[in-house]
Amino acid sequence: MSAAPRKFDGRGLLVPAGLLVLAELAFWVTGMQSDSLAPPSRVLVAGVNALADGSLILGTAQTLGSALVGVTIGFSLGLGVGIVLGMFRFLDRLLEVAIETIRPVPAIALFPIALLVFGFGYRMEFAIVAFASVWPALILSRAAVASVEPRLFEIARLLQLGFFARTFKIVLPAALPRIVVALRLTVGLALIMAVTIEISSNTIGLGNAMMQAQASLDPARMLAFLVWIGIVGWTLNALMLAAQKRIFGSILSGEAQL
Amino acid sequence: MLDDEATAGPKFTGNIPAAREPGAAHGGIMSPQRAQNPGGTLLQLRDVTFSIGAQVILENIDLEIGKGEFVCVVGVSGCGKTTMLRLLAGLLTPTKGAAYYRGAAVSGPQRDIALVFQDYVKALLPWRNAAGNVALALEPTGVPRRARAARIEALLRKVGLEGHATKFPGEMSGGMQQRLQIARCLAQDPAVLLMDEPFGALDAMTRQGLQDEILSIVALSGATGFFVTHDIEEAIYLADRVIGLLPRPGRIGTSFTINLPRPRDQLTTREHPEFLRLRRELLDFVKAHEA
Numbered sequence: 001m002s003a004a005p006r007k008f009d010g011r012g013l014l015v016p017a018g019l020l021v022l023a024e025l026a027f028w029v030t031g032m033q034s035d036s037l038a039p040p041s042r043v044l045v046a047g048v049n050a051l052a053d054g055s056l057i058l059g060t061a062q063t064l065g066s067a068l069v070g071v072t073i074g075f076s077l078g079l080g081v082g083i084v085l086g087m088f089r090f091l092d093r094l095l096e097v098a099i100e101t102i103r104p105v106p107a108i109a110l111f112p113i114a115l116l117v118f119g120f121g122y123r124m125e126f127a128i129v130a131f132a133s134v135w136p137a138l139i140l141s142r143a144a145v146a147s148v149e150p151r152l153f154e155i156a157r158l159l160q161l162g163f164f165a166r167t168f169k170i171v172l173p174a175a176l177p178r179i180v181v182a183l184r185l186t187v188g189l190a191l192i193m194a195v196t197i198e199i200s201s202n203t204i205g206l207g208n209a210m211m212q213a214q215a216s217l218d219p220a221r222m223l224a225f226l227v228w229i230g231i232v233g234w235t236l237n238a239l240m241l242a243a244q245k246r247i248f249g250s251i252l253s254g255e256a257q258l
Numbered sequence: 259m260l261d262d263e264a265t266a267g268p269k270f271t272g273n274i275p276a277a278r279e280p281g282a283a284h285g286g287i288m289s290p291q292r293a294q295n296p297g298g299t300l301l302q303l304r305d306v307t308f309s310i311g312a313q314v315i316l317e318n319i320d321l322e323i324g325k326g327e328f329v330c331v332v333g334v335s336g337c338g339k340t341t342m343l344r345l346l347a348g349l350l351t352p353t354k355g356a357a358y359y360r361g362a363a364v365s366g367p368q369r370d371i372a373l374v375f376q377d378y379v380k381a382l383l384p385w386r387n388a389a390g391n392v393a394l395a396l397e398p399t400g401v402p403r404r405a406r407a408a409r410i411e412a413l414l415r416k417v418g419l420e421g422h423a424t425k426f427p428g429e430m431s432g433g434m435q436q437r438l439q440i441a442r443c444l445a446q447d448p449a450v451l452l453m454d455e456p457f458g459a460l461d462a463m464t465r466q467g468l469q470d471e472i473l474s475i476v477a478l479s480g481a482t483g484f485f486v487t488h489d490i491e492e493a494i495y496l497a498d499r500v501i502g503l504l505p506r507p508g509r510i511g512t513s514f515t516i517n518l519p520r521p522r523d524q525l526t527t528r529e530h531p532e533f534l535r536l537r538r539e540l541l542d543f544v545k546a547h548e549a
Contacts, residue, residue, distance in 0.1 A: 151380040154349060158367045159395050159446070169394065173385045 038220035046213075047224035055209055059225070060232060063194050063205035066122055070129025071190035075183060077130070078137025085138070086145025087171060099138070107132035108196055120203045125194060132193045133186050140182035144175035177248050184240040191233050206232070299361075300325040300482050301346055301450060306355035308341055314507035315341045319355075321501070321510065328476060328483035330493035330500045332540065334548070338508025339486040343452050346484060347373050359450075368450075369399075372443035376455040378435040382427040388414060388438050389423040395445035409445070417441040417471065433464035440468075444475065451476065453485045457492070466524050469496060473522060490540045494533060495522060502543050512543050 020040045026032070027039035038046070050056040085092040107128050118124035148171055156166045172179075198207025206229050213221035301323040308316040316338040323329050331339050344350045345357050348367040357364040359371065375381040382391050392410045401409065414420055417437040427435050436456060443451065453472070457465040473496060476483050487493050493500045497516050504511035518532055527533055 149380050151375065151377065152383070155381060155394075157349065158347065158371075158373055159398060160367060160369055161398055165398060169397070170383070173383070176385075 034219060035217050036219050038223055042220040043223045043227065046218070046220035047228065050209075050221060050224055050228075056225075056228060059204075059206040059209040060228070062122075063191070063198065063207065063229075064232065064236075066125040066205065067129055067187070067190040067194040069122075070126045070194065071133045071187055073126065074130035074133025074190070075137040075186050078134040078139075078186075079141045079179065079182075081134075082138040082141030083145050083167075083171070083175075086142040086148075086175075087167070089146075092142070103135050103139075107193055108200070111197065111200060115201075120201075122204065125197050125202055125204070128197055129190050129193045133190050136186045136189060137182055140185070141175065141179050144178035144182065145171055147178070148174040177244075180244050180248070184237065184244060187240060188233065188237055191236060195229055298325055299323065300327075300359070301484070302358040303342070303345065303352075304355050304358060306345060306352040306357065308338075308345060308350065309353045309507075316345075317507040317509050319508075319510060323482060323484060326480050326482055328473075328485065328496060328498045330485045330487060330497035331503060332487060332490055332493045332500060332544070333503030333508070333511075334505055334544070335488065337503040337505035339488075339503055340454055341508065342503070343373070343454050343484060343486050346450075347371060347452050349373075370446060370448050371450040371452060372446045372448035374436075374439055374443050374451065374453040374456040376458050378432065378439045378459075379427070381439050382435060382442075384427050387424050387426050388419060388430075388441075391427065391438055392442050392445050395442045413441045413444055414438075416444065416475070433460055433468065436460060436468065437471075440472070440475075444479075448479075448481055450482045450484065453483070455487055456485075458487070458489075465492070470522075470524065472496070473520075477521065490544065491528070491537060494518070494536050494540065495524075495527060500536075500540065502540065504547050511547065514539065 024039050024041060047056070085095065110128055110131055114124045114127050118127060152170050152174060153166075156170050161169065194205060195207040198205040199211055200207075202208060206225055210222050210225035210229070213219075213225060299322045301321075303319045303321040306316060306319040307314065319342065321342075331342060333339050341350065345352055346359075346364070348357070348359075348364045348371070351365075359368055383394065386394065389407075389410045392413055393406060396406050396409060411420070411423065414423055417440050419434060419437050419441060422430070422434065425434075427438065430438065436459075440456075451472075456472075457468055460468065469492065472483070472485075475481070483496070485493070485496055490500075494514075494516055500514045500516060501510055502512040502514075503509065514536060516536060518527055518530055518536075
């Protein structure tokens with residue numbers, strides 16, 4: 001997540017590649033059999049198999065789909081409330097206690113209730129991901145709006161801009177870079193939440209596929225899914241980062257490249 | 259100006275006798291020169307006090323600014339210069355007394371009162387290019403989109419930014435950004451230009467160039483100017499009248515009429531004996547109240 005675009009340096013791959021080779025060698029030398037570990041080569045084969053039988057693609061679609069639907073619901077809600085609270089400080093003070101009481105509830109703790117209400121499947125996962133996404137969206141967009149240069153509000157007053165002009169011409173553009181950073185962080189969180197729910201017992205997605213592999217004593221397949229989840233998370237973040245830089249890079253370089 | 263003295267005089271003689279001394283010592287400086295109010299009073303502060311909590315920022319300010327007049331306010335930092343300007347802009351409401359514009363009490367910003375801030379970086383929209391920043395002032399007026407482009411171009415040309423319409427503020431020098439802010443203010447078609455140390459952050463050469471441009475803009479449009487600065491020479495160079503503020507609480511300490519011929523010139527005006535005399539006069543005033 002470094003700010004400056006650096007040239008790709010192959011030396012960074014040396015350590016992980018070396019560790020993989022070491023792990024592979026260790027398995028062949030010791031002839032170890034395990035229910036929880038597998039040599040990298042077998043993990044790779046299991047991954048290719050999972051891709052071939054379609055379970056990898058199906059799981060990815062289910063997990064990403066749930067995460068993105070959940071984050072869309074949660075982020076929009078949090079964004080809307082956050083912007084309003086950032087613009088109207090009295091509302092912020094009014095709701096502060098209520099928000100700070102609900103916010104610390106771990107989203108995953110809603111799992112039993114969500115299960116009762118929605119049963120297994122997508123809707124339960126949407127709901128929990130959405131709940132988890134509301135808070136970073138709300139807190140970060142509220143902070144983004146509250147940190148808009150006060151001088152700009154004065155200029156809006158001097159030019160006698162109305163509420164909508166003020167919101168859409170001044171506040172939102174000024175807060176947008178930070179809001180996009182908030183979106184990127186929230187999407188990452190949404191993916192974590194989706195996988196967590198799937199692991200804890202939902203019947204869809206990559207997390208569930210990983211748990212099935214574990215239950216059937218197939219560590220190579222389990223690890224293949226684990227590695228794939230990592231790749232999906234990394235790619236998602238890299239895509240959002242690239243989009244963010246493309247949109248804001250030239251205008252606001254260095255402003256919000258967290 | 260005489261009105262100011264008449265109303266402010268009794269209040270000041272009691273607590274700040276020193277304020278009158280520079281003028282008195284040099285005789286004719288406060289000579290009756292009523293030329294500043296040919297078009298009548300446009301802006302007025304009537305017995306204005308402004309305080310934040312228990313701290314009095316400005317006390318019993320009486321000030322009249324005539325139509326077309328150019329008034330500069332000087333004073334040490336923290337003496338309430340900017341507060342005075344913000345009261346006139348309608349950004350602040352007096353604790354006591356009131357500000358008047360065209361005879362009516364000011365309750366908020368006016369469409370034809372423009373304010374140029376010192377910190378142009380914060381006052382421009384970094385996500386809009388030069389034309390977009392000027393457009394911000396035109397959008398709420400209902401100027402049709404077609405006419406807007408021509409108007410923006412004319413305004414940018416007026417401040418010397420022709421050919422830079424598509425540049426973003428981040429790609430411009432400080433002087434260019436301040437020109438851009440001035441262009442946005444001119445887009446309001448202002449009858450009053452309030453300026454809060456607009457050239458304080460610029461280098462000397464750029465500053466002199468912009469001083470002359472402000473003077474020619476004001477001369478052409480007939481706008482009234484209210485200019486806050488801590489640069490005494492700048493104040494004399496620009497103004498029809500210079501007002502010296504005294505700090506804690508901020509109050510009017512002195513008022514000088516500037517009788518230098520117009521149009522002013524960076525070389526001859528600054529070498530004019532009257533310029534040097536006024537400069538001495540104002541420096542004495544500032545020195546006398548520094549401690």
